[in-house]
Amino acid sequence: MIHIEKVTKSFHGLFRPVINEVSLSVEKGDFCILIGANGCGKSTLLKLISNEYKADSGTIKLKGAVAQVVQDVNLGTVPEMTLLENIALNEINSPKLLFYRRYRNQVIQKLKELDIGLEEYIDQPLKMISGGQRQMIATLMAIHSGRQILLLDEHTSALDPKMQTLLMEYTHKQTKNLELTAIMITHKMDDAIKYGNRLIMLHQGKVALDFQGKQKKALAVHDLLAMFHQYEDQLLVSGGESGN
Ligand SMILES: Nc1ncnc2c1ncn2[C@@H]1O[C@H](COP(=O)(O)OP(=O)(O)OP(=O)(O)O)[C@@H](O)[C@H]1O
Structure with missing residues (x-):
């Protein structure tokens, strides 16, 4: 279980917080997909959960230890x-x-x-x-x-298309079997739709969309792409449950 309450994180020189009062709860066994534009704060959020970064304010509570796969696979080896x-x-x-x-x-x-x-x-x-x-x-x-909590930051990015599919299937199957709580960052909208019972989109450090249950199941790749582009064009979209 991951419980995030009003967490804010800023970096020196940036004019607004990278993570801005984010509140979010991920339940045991959830496979949560995290999407959003480059630089919107996805990796920062995972680094706050794994305690690599300290939040400026707010609280993060975890039930279980964290295992993570970061973009730099040499880290920790x-x-x-x-x-x-x-x-x-x-x-x-x-x-x-x-x-x-x-x-x-x-x-x-x-x-x-x-x-x-x-x-x-x-x-x-x-x-x-x-x-x-x-x-x-x-x-x-x-x-x-x-460990019980799995954080995946674009963990298939260095793989060829066949291996990407193989590793995604393996990751999904094993996390279910072991009842891990997972958050996975991806830029692949088809993976975002196919895997995971929950989908969260960050936009400018805030939770812009949060789909789960029937809402998530009903979501198609083209819907998600349309919403993604609308947000990037700074248009307001209704339909997702805002986490903030
Ligand atoms: N240690 C740091 N020091 C200063 N700025 C940082 C640091 N870590 C992240 N940032 C800044 O925070 C912002 C968000 O970065 P982050 O890596 O969380 O984005 P992201 O959504 O994961 O992006 P991408 O999809 O490109 O991987 C960026 O502007 C980045 O430069």
Whole structure:
């Protein structure tokens, strides 16, 4: 569960807050999609939730630990260490040396689930693995880290179209199976429509649209694109429940 109450965040030199009195609750098991124009504050909001940034005012309450996949997949990894060592380092409960062989087999099984041969790299230094493959591994690590809240910041951006679909399907299926609470930033409107039971659009640091339940299900890609463009053209749109 994520509960955000009147959170504001400004950066020096910007004439208005990047996040402006945002209030939002995301329930356990929700798969929430976050969209909005470049620079509207999406990544900042996730960094406030993960405590990388401190809010100027307002409160954020979480039930559960946070796992995140950021755009820079090297963040939080040790490139010289092997894939297995990096995965072990990322676990909320580090595997015991005594059970390392069993742990290694578990990781191999997890990597096999993606069915793209990543298990072959298990003893390779992370720096030998391509950017796209690392993005897949970072997602896998975050999903299986034992944390309950998953924050995904354009986590398929470095992947080719086939791998994007594969990773999106995997992410969606696993977050449901593990009952994680997820917020995913994307610029892909078809993914925004297809995945997630809730869709939030930020505009100039505020929640402009918040669709869930039947409203979300009824939404089509062309509707969403039209609303997106209307907001970017500074026109007021009615229809979404404003979160503020
Ligand atoms: N650490 C920082 N210091 C100063 N300004 C920042 C910092 N982090 C973000 N900003 C500014 O806050 C604004 C929002 O940035 P943010 O990364 O949250 O946008 P975004 O919606 O995720 O954009 P994009 O879709 O392009 O990734 C931008 O103007 C950005 O320059």
